[in-house]
Amino acid sequence: MGRWRLLVAWMLVAACAACRADDGVDPGAIRIGMANALSGPAAGLGLQLRAGAHAYLDKINAAGGVNGRRITLVSMDDSYDPRQTVAATRTLLDVHKVFALFGYVGTPTSAAAVPLAAQRGVPYLFPFSGAEFLRHPVQPVVFNLRASYYDEAEALVAQATAGHADARIAIFLQDDEFGEAGKAGVLRALQKRNLKLAQEVRFQRNTIDVSAGLDKLLRQPPDTVIFIGTYRPLAMLLRRARSAGLKSRFMAVSFTGTSELIKHAGVDGEGVILSQVMPSPADASDPLVRQYQADVVPAARNYGSLEGYADAMLLVEALRRCGNEPTRARLLKALEQLKMTLGENPVAFSAHDHQGWSRVYLTQVQDGAAVPLRAH
Numbered sequence: 001m002g003r004w005r006l007l008v009a010w011m012l013v014a015a016c017a018a019c020r021a022d023d024g025v026d027p028g029a030i031r032i033g034m035a036n037a038l039s040g041p042a043a044g045l046g047l048q049l050r051a052g053a054h055a056y057l058d059k060i061n062a063a064g065g066v067n068g069r070r071i072t073l074v075s076m077d078d079s080y081d082p083r084q085t086v087a088a089t090r091t092l093l094d095v096h097k098v099f100a101l102f103g104y105v106g107t108p109t110s111a112a113a114v115p116l117a118a119q120r121g122v123p124y125l126f127p128f129s130g131a132e133f134l135r136h137p138v139q140p141v142v143f144n145l146r147a148s149y150y151d152e153a154e155a156l157v158a159q160a161t162a163g164h165a166d167a168r169i170a171i172f173l174q175d176d177e178f179g180e181a182g183k184a185g186v187l188r189a190l191q192k193r194n195l196k197l198a199q200e201v202r203f204q205r206n207t208i209d210v211s212a213g214l215d216k217l218l219r220q221p222p223d224t225v226i227f228i229g230t231y232r233p234l235a236m237l238l239r240r241a242r243s244a245g246l247k248s249r250f251m252a253v254s255f256t257g258t259s260e261l262i263k264h265a266g267v268d269g270e271g272v273i274l275s276q277v278m279p280s281p282a283d284a285s286d287p288l289v290r291q292y293q294a295d296v297v298p299a300a301r302n303y304g305s306l307e308g309y310a311d312a313m314l315l316v317e318a319l320r321r322c323g324n325e326p327t328r329a330r331l332l333k334a335l336e337q338l339k340m341t342l343g344e345n346p347v348a349f350s351a352h353d354h355q356g357w358s359r360v361y362l363t364q365v366q367d368g369a370a371v372p373l374r375a376h
Contacts, residue, residue: 022099022326022327022328023093023097023098023099024096024097024098024099024100025069025099025326025327026069027069028065028068028069028070029065029069029070029071029072030066030069030070030071030072030099030319030326031072031074031096031097031098031099032071032072032073032074032098032099032100032101032102032315033074033076033089033092033093033096033098033100033101033102034050034053034073034074034075034076034101034102034103034104035075035076035077035078035085035088035089035092035101035104035109035113036049036050036075036077036078036080036103036104036105036106036109036128037077037078037079037080037105037106037109038050038075038076038077038079039077039079040079040080040081040206041080041206041207041208041230041232041233042079042080042105042106042206042230042231042232042257043079044231044257044259044260044304045080045105045106045128045230045255045257045260045304046077046080046105047304048257048259048260048300048302048303048304048305048308049103049105049128049304049305049307049308049311050073050075050103050308051296051300051304051305051308052292052296052300052304052305052306052307052308052309052310052311052312053073053102053103053308053309053311053312054073054308054312055292055295055296055300055305055308055309055312056295056308056309056312056313056316057071057073057312057316059295060312060316066316066319066320067319067320067322067323067324067326068324069326071315071316071319073102074092074096074098076088076091076092078109079206080105080106080108080109080205080206080230081109081206082108082109082111082112083112085104085106085109085112085113086112086113086116089101089112089113089116089117090116093116093120093122098122099122099123099326099328099331100122100123100124100125100315100328100331101113101117101122101123101124101125102125102126102311102315103125103126103127103128103308103311104124104127104128104129105127105128105129106127106128106129106178106255107129107130107131107176107177107178107181108176108177108178108205110124110127110129110131110134111131111133111177114134114139114141114142117141117142118139118140118141118142121140121141121328121329122141122328123141123143123328123331123332123335124139124141124142124143125143125311125314125315125335126143126144126145126146126311126314126315126356127142127144128146128255128304128307129146129178129181129255130146130147130148130149130150130151130152130181130182130185130253130254130255130277131148131149131177131178131181132148132149132150132181132184132185133181135148135354135355138351138352138353138354139354140332141332142354143335143349143354143356144354144355144356145307145310145311145314145347145356145357146254146277146278146307146356146357147277147357147358147359147360148185148355148358149181149182149184149185149253150184150185150188150189151185151277151358151360152185152253152254152275152277152360153182153185153186153188153189153226153253153275154185154188154189154192154360155275155360155362156186156189156226156251156253156273156275156362157169157186157189157190157193157226158189159251159273159362159373160223160224160226160249160251161193161195164223165193166195167195167223167224168198168199168222168223168224169186169190169195169197169198169222169223169224169225169226170197170198170199170200170201170217170222170224170225170226170248171183171186171197171199171200171201171225171226171227171228172201172202172203172210172213172217172225172226172227172228172229172237173200173201173202173203173227173228173229174202174203174204174205174228174229174230174233175202175203175204175205176205178205178228178229178255179202179228179229181228182226182228182253183200183228186226186228198220198222198223199216199217199220199222201213201216201217203229203233205229207233208232208233208235208236209233210233210236210237210240211240213237214237214240214241214244214246217241217246217248218244218246221246221247221248222248223248223249224248224249224250224251225248225249225250225251226251226252226253227250227251227252227253227256228252228253229252229256230255230256230257231256231257231260231261231264231265232260232264234250234252234256234261234265234272235261235264235265235268235269237250238250238265238268238269238272239265239268241268242268249271249273250271250272250273251272251273251274251275252272252273252274252275253274253275254274254275254276254277254278254303256274257303257304258274258276258302258303258304258363258370259302259303259304259370261274261365262365262368262369262370265365266368269365269368270365270366270367270368271364271365271366272364272365273362273363273364273365273373274362274363274364274365274370275360275361275362275363276303276360276361276362276363276370277307277359277360277361278303278306278307278310278361279306279343279345279361280303280361280363280370280372281293281301281302281303281305281306282301283372286343286344287343287344288306288310288342288343288344288345289306289343290343291343292305292306292309292310295309296309303370310342313342314338314340314342314347314356317338317340318331318334318335318338319331319334321334321337321338322334335349335354336349336350336351336354337349337350345357345359361373
């Protein structure tokens, strides 16, 4: 009899171990970890993304949360520095014991964080990056909403060559994984048109030192400069380029940060074309934007917060589909089966495709605002 009791006890222990929740799941809450730029020269990007995510999550929590659990967003600052990203990610996983990682900002920072997430089987959801390594090959724990830099570069190069098939296109890039990811997209788009890059100029991440690069542009002015970097160095480049009389047209990818660029560049930002991966946050004709506008005050409306808001919508829907006992495995499975619409835009994932959508919008800075050009 004693042996049977011992066996039953061991069976109960094993059963409890099997059903024990993953880290970050408590009876009344689910902890989600976010590490991104909240200070430093790229702070606007992380602050905007976090603000948009909070706007949606706060609404969901006020209505009772997801399946009876509030979603707690544990946020840490990495200053857009991969070394700090690693430290923050380890703290999120080991100290805060979060359920998933969400809303990281940047390519070099994602390159530092994804190996930690993959090693532990922790979902790495909707990073603010269009880098190809986050998309191909498909990584089980990584899911993306936004279009890739390949998609954005294609739209920009198509615009740069419209009516000018032999346009001389230069690239001014951040000297790291982000710059290389953007460059790969531009080269791909140029090759498609039998064109070659006219010039390549680099600058260091987290600086605004663009003088040497500008000198190179001035010696051989291109028709168009595609900028792969953040808003502060581009604002400095525009200011100095205009002052030096450079007539080249400037373009940039969405990661630059549209509203922050407009604020920092002022009149020197006029005419810059930026690709976007979200509809205009001012376009109330889009159902996603109407919902966003109802939850976000006008002063906080921008492309970054709209993306954070949309990311949070996807996160909440996937958590809902996990049921009352969410696990990381169930969340990943729910995402791979997820098909829904964000406003009028369909979003779909599969086991072979972790890219939610690929839509790109073009905008141009006019009178201190980003005016939509056309959708791709």
